[in-house]
Amino acid sequence: MAKENKIPQAVLNIVLVAxxxxxxxxxxxxxxxxDLIKNRQMTGMIFYxxxxxxxxxxxxxxxxxxxxxxxxxxxxxxxGYVFAFNPAVIGDFYGPRYSTTNYGITYTAKSWxxxxxxxxxxxxxxxxxxxxxxxxGLGIGALIAAVLVSPWVLKKPKKxxxxxxxxxxxxxxxxxxxxx
Numbered sequence: 001m002a003k004e005n006k007i008p009q010a011v012l013n014i015v016l017v018a019x020x021x022x023x024x025x026x027x028x029x030x031x032x033x034x035d036l037i038k039n040r041q042m043t044g045m046i047f048y049x050x051x052x053x054x055x056x057x058x059x060x061x062x063x064x065x066x067x068x069x070x071x072x073x074x075x076x077x078x079x080g081y082v083f084a085f086n087p088a089v090i091g092d093f094y095g096p097r098y099s100t101t102n103y104g105i106t107y108t109a110k111s112w113x114x115x116x117x118x119x120x121x122x123x124x125x126x127x128x129x130x131x132x133x134x135x136x137g138l139g140i141g142a143l144i145a146a147v148l149v150s151p152w153v154l155k156k157p158k159k160x161x162x163x164x165x166x167x168x169x170x171x172x173x174x175x176x177x178x179x180x
Contacts, residue, residue, distance in 0.1 A: 011066075022074070027084040045149050053139070055138050058072060093157065
């Protein structure tokens with residue numbers, strides 16, 4: 001994307017250093033904000049929303065070296081959160097009983113997404129001759145994720161309450177009932 005938009009090498013060098021630092025700092029920032037507002041789900045919504053906005057802004061301003069650098073770094077500042085907080089949010093929703101299985105399913109989906117996204121990005125590049133469309137698609141996807149993870153849309157599953165027909169008529173023996 002930098003090459004197609006003729007971003008100077010000096011700017012790209014700065015971005016290549018700042019990008020992973022922002023991505024790593026995202027986890028710290030996410031934890032701090034989550035502790036501050038005391039809601040991991042709301043923090044996730046905010047981070048997805050900001051990552052989406054900054055990715056769309058990157059797609060629009062990619063030809064400007066300053067815009068390119070700023071929005072690549074800002075996108076990553078808000079995109080790294082998800083990898084640190086997904087296990088905790090899954091635990092918040094489903095409890096600890098199947099946390100390993102639930103996280104394994106989530107991580108498998110991430111792996112498939114990484115595999116498939118390479119093909120989609122290549123197809124978009126060949127079709128349109130630019131990485132801008134894949135970045136815009138990622139931004140739209142992040143905005144959709146913000147809506148889906150919002151506390152107003154994503155609710156914790158309700159626990160099943162045993163019904164009268166599910167209860168057995170026999171009651172377990174207690175020490176008092178055995179002594180009579």
